[in-house]
Amino acid sequence: MMMALVVLWAGRTVLAPLIGPNPNVDMRPSAEGWFVLQPRHTIGGELRFWLGVLLAWLAVMALTFGQYFVMAGRHYQFLAVVGLVVGVVLALVPLVMSLRWLWIFGRIHEPVVTVNxxxxxxxxxxxxxxxxxxxxxxxxxxxxxxxxxxxxxxxxxxxxxxxxxxxxxxxxxxxxxxxxxxxxxxxxxxxxxxxxxxxxxxxxxxxxKIKPARVMLRWQGRLAVVAGGRCIYQAIYPMVVEFAAARPMTAAVGEQ
Structure with missing residues (x-):
């Protein structure tokens, strides 16, 4: 887990300048007369990023919890459903939050302006x-x-x-x-x-030309969504395969 957090932190530090400038930037005129955008990290951005990481990790734990009780038998179906539902919700929270902000900035607030x-x-x-x-x-x-x-x-x-x-x-x-x-x-x-x-x-x-620009989902949220989606896939796919493999075996036993 610690290694994963270190990798995520390093990836964020390396990829942040490539993904795009932070809206909170310092504007300093250079000697050549250009205005240079210098991104700076903000506490809010860091908190959103680590919140996404935490939600993705909790989604992994919840889905693992649900998968464990699925394997344990029918007596634990309720706990299995609870674990799977909690895992899916935690994985989708960053996406829902991002869509909410997308709706707010696109409908209520004035559009973000870009210059072609x-x-x-x-x-x-x-x-x-x-x-x-x-x-x-x-x-x-x-x-x-x-x-x-x-x-x-x-x-x-x-x-x-x-x-x-x-x-x-x-x-x-x-x-x-x-x-x-x-x-x-x-x-x-x-x-x-x-x-x-x-x-x-x-x-x-x-x-x-000044035109409205789409407010893209923050990459921190995309990271958490991708991680949560992968967790869901890893948790549900084995159960689907096992269920599909168990049906013909059950039929064969009944025929005997």
Whole structure:
């Protein structure tokens, strides 16, 4: 058990940067003018992860308990059913919780916002990423952009044009050069498509699109669900095989 926990902890540490950035991130401008996302671990994330591990372990114990009493005979059918039911419930709890949060963020809260961008060139970091987290008050808690300075100006100016209230919640708008550039472009006269004419070096940049993004199940919950599903399979499959093998044997004994 201890070895399994060590492996899970190591796997989480190694896979976390590969799976995706933590919504709780530090935004630090680099010397090249890029905003670098630096994930940091949070107590809530750690607790959710270890809760999933604990539930998966309890599911294993409950299913093993139920399987043991199934093998013990008919007199222990009640205990066997209790063990199997408890094991299945414990294995499904992380999935139910994840689906609940998926429903809350997808239906009640405002959608998470992402920015589409072209695939970065070799040696470049991701040029555009927006992460929004929402409180129960339906207000943006944090919006983080990782893009070059000229793309920041384009994005902010588009927000200013549309009258979006998100601009008030962008922390890096205090940069005077960015504000001046975005404001100047936003205040330019609107004459159809001419208002969006860009310099030649910027025309190849795809237009940013803000769209709702699906709130994916947290990988901690997926880990617990996979572990619980495997436990269910390991506990039920032998019983199914034994039951299927016992039926013809019983019939043969009756015929004799």
């Amino acid at each position: 961008h072209a695939r970065p060139k070799m040696g470049q970091t991701v040029e555009a990423r927006v992460v929004q987290r929402f409180r129960r008050s339906m207000r943006v808690e944090k919006i983080i952009l990782e893009m070059s300075c000229h793309r920041q100006a384009l994005f902010v100016s588009d927000l200013l044009r549309s009258g979006s209230q998100l601009v008030e919640d962008i922390p890096w708008l205090s940069a005077q050069s960015l504000v001046e550039s975005a404001t100047a472009r936003a205040q330019s006269p609107v004459t159809g498509s001419a208002a969006y004419e860009l310099p030649a070096e910027l025309q190849a940049i795809p237009k940013f």
